[in-house]
Amino acid sequence: MLSAGLPQGAVPRLERPGPLRDRVYEALLELITTRALQPGQHLVESELAGHLGVSRQPVREALQRLNTEGWVDLRPAQGAFVHEPTEEEADQLLTVRTLLEAEAARLAAGNADSAGIEVLEAILAEGLNAVDADDVDTAVALNARFHAKIMDLAGNAVLAELAAQVDRRVRWYYTPVARQRGEQSWVEHREMIAAIAAHDEQLATRLMREHTEHTRRSYHARSKS
Amino acid sequence: MLSAGLPQGAVPRLERPGPLRDRVYEALLELITTRALQPGQHLVESELAGHLGVSRQPVREALQRLNTEGWVDLRPAQGAFVHEPTEEEADQLLTVRTLLEAEAARLAAGNADSAGIEVLEAILAEGLNAVDADDVDTAVALNARFHAKIMDLAGNAVLAELAAQVDRRVRWYYTPVARQRGEQSWVEHREMIAAIAAHDEQLATRLMREHTEHTRRSYHARSKS
DNA sequence: TGATTGTCTTTCGTCTACAGTCTACGGCGC
DNA sequence: GCGCCGTAGACTGTAGACGAAAGACAATCA
Numbered sequence: 001m002l003s004a005g006l007p008q009g010a011v012p013r014l015e016r017p018g019p020l021r022d023r024v025y026e027a028l029l030e031l032i033t034t035r036a037l038q039p040g041q042h043l044v045e046s047e048l049a050g051h052l053g054v055s056r057q058p059v060r061e062a063l064q065r066l067n068t069e070g071w072v073d074l075r076p077a078q079g080a081f082v083h084e085p086t087e088e089e090a091d092q093l094l095t096v097r098t099l100l101e102a103e104a105a106r107l108a109a110g111n112a113d114s115a116g117i118e119v120l121e122a123i124l125a126e127g128l129n130a131v132d133a134d135d136v137d138t139a140v141a142l143n144a145r146f147h148a149k150i151m152d153l154a155g156n157a158v159l160a161e162l163a164a165q166v167d168r169r170v171r172w173y174y175t176p177v178a179r180q181r182g183e184q185s186w187v188e189h190r191e192m193i194a195a196i197a198a199h200d201e202q203l204a205t206r207l208m209r210e211h212t213e214h215t216r217r218s219y220h221a222r223s224k225s
Numbered sequence: 226m227l228s229a230g231l232p233q234g235a236v237p238r239l240e241r242p243g244p245l246r247d248r249v250y251e252a253l254l255e256l257i258t259t260r261a262l263q264p265g266q267h268l269v270e271s272e273l274a275g276h277l278g279v280s281r282q283p284v285r286e287a288l289q290r291l292n293t294e295g296w297v298d299l300r301p302a303q304g305a306f307v308h309e310p311t312e313e314e315a316d317q318l319l320t321v322r323t324l325l326e327a328e329a330a331r332l333a334a335g336n337a338d339s340a341g342i343e344v345l346e347a348i349l350a351e352g353l354n355a356v357d358a359d360d361v362d363t364a365v366a367l368n369a370r371f372h373a374k375i376m377d378l379a380g381n382a383v384l385a386e387l388a389a390q391v392d393r394r395v396r397w398y399y400t401p402v403a404r405q406r407g408e409q410s411w412v413e414h415r416e417m418i419a420a421i422a423a424h425d426e427q428l429a430t431r432l433m434r435e436h437t438e439h440t441r442r443s444y445h446a447r448s449k450s
Numbered sequence: 451t452g453a454t455t456g457t458c459t460t461t462c463g464t465c466t467a468c469a470g471t472c473t474a475c476g477g478c479g480c
Numbered sequence: 481g482c483g484c485c486g487t488a489g490a491c492t493g494t495a496g497a498c499g500a501a502a503g504a505c506a507a508t509c510a
Contacts, residue, residue: 282463
């Protein structure tokens with residue numbers, strides 16, 4: 001028996017580079033979300049290819065994918081341009097996010113077991129620590145993990161995939177704004193955990209809806225300044 | 226002035242072939258949804274390319290897009306395989322569809338003007354005719370148009386795009402089943418128009434939820450036979 | 451002076467070719 | 481006879497090259 005002769009996870013599955021297109025995709029997504037590539041900017045394939053040290057082909061495939069996910073606009077015979085978010089679109093995205101997250105909360109309240117609750121509480125504790133320490137980046141990351149875990153508990157893969165897409169784009173628009181709404185957010189998270197633990201679907205839905213609506217309002221409040 | 230010297234719509238904007246990848250995409254989607262390519266089947270790039278009379282490149286890009294939209298699974302270094310739908314996934318898709326459509330109905334009830342209502346009623350009339358004439362294909366197409374119009378009236382482009390994706394996949398799973406649930410569906414549509422015309426958001430939401438839940442149940446009832 | 455047209459550059463869209471990897475099959479040893 | 485290894489085939493992943501369309505700019509003519 002092979003497994004007996006090896007320590008548990010000693011075989012790291014031989015880190016293979018993986019398809020280039022995926023790495024290019026991730027690299028570009030990183031560049032876009034960090035605003036290194038600004039909205040409206042023209043992305044020249046050969047430039048990107050040269051810059052990343054690959055040929056144009058993987059770049060094209062990555063751009064294709066970014067296009068279908070709404071990150072770039074692919075104008076025929078003209079090239080790729082970083083998508084320019086509008087106020088209206090941001091609002092629509094936040095609306096859809098509210099919808100998806102609220103449903104996830106409802107399903108999670110129906111499905112969650114004690115193990116899941118414990119994970120949520122662990123994230124909550126870390127989140128509160130991060131806020132206390134003014135570690136904004138960690139707090140933001142933990143916020144994402146919190147919502148992702150609720151998605152996980154909801155047990156609907158299709159819903160999770162849609163929400164993940166929407167969420168990343170929301171965060172793109174929203175990140176410059178989110179840095180302020182720290183502590184209040186985690187207080188709301190705490191209530192939500194209680195509702196889920198109590199299997200109170202209605203309450204969990206309502207709390208999540210209010211929670212995401214808060215972020216929506218704070219987005220609008222900010223954008224007017 | 227140029228426009229004066231030419232009849233109104235005499236310039237058909239020179240129907241350009243459009244990017245090959247898009248046409249390949251549509252061709253493949255057609256082949257998949259019509260079951261000409263069966264779930265699980267291995268799609269060989271060079272074969273498809275030869276069959277469609279293009280090179281591998283556009284085929285690859287089309288497969289990329291189909292992959293991100295969930296139609297094919299792209300296994301690294303192995304190729305593309307038509308996605309195999311599972312019972313669980315179909316159920317999740319139908320759940321999400323219910324969610325999205327219900328929200329659309331709510332928004333439509335808030336936004337709809339008399340022009341929109343008229344369009345809905347026109348589609349309804351055509352739909353009832355098609356059902357009377359046992360023209361199932363037309364009825365199915367009109368059903369799609371009905372839901373699309375409600376999406377349109379909802380005025381949320383993000384929601385519409387997500388729903389369109391989900392809807393096509395739902396229809397893929399569901400089409401073999403849907404051929405029976407003809408008349409009842411249009412009766413429900415009629416009630417929904419009334420609710421939207423009355424700007425009754427709650428009722429419209431509830432009706433749409435029940436409506437899509439009906440199709441979900443009929444899917445399950447069928448799948449057990 | 452203004453519009454129009456011709457040319458030129460840039461960039462995309464597509465094709466062909468080559469290298470890497472996975473799968474299947476046949477031979478070899480036990 | 482059974483299992484392992486090596487080899488061959490097929491397919492994907494990537495690179496490089498060519499043709500074509502779109503936009504910019506300057507020259508020409510009314």
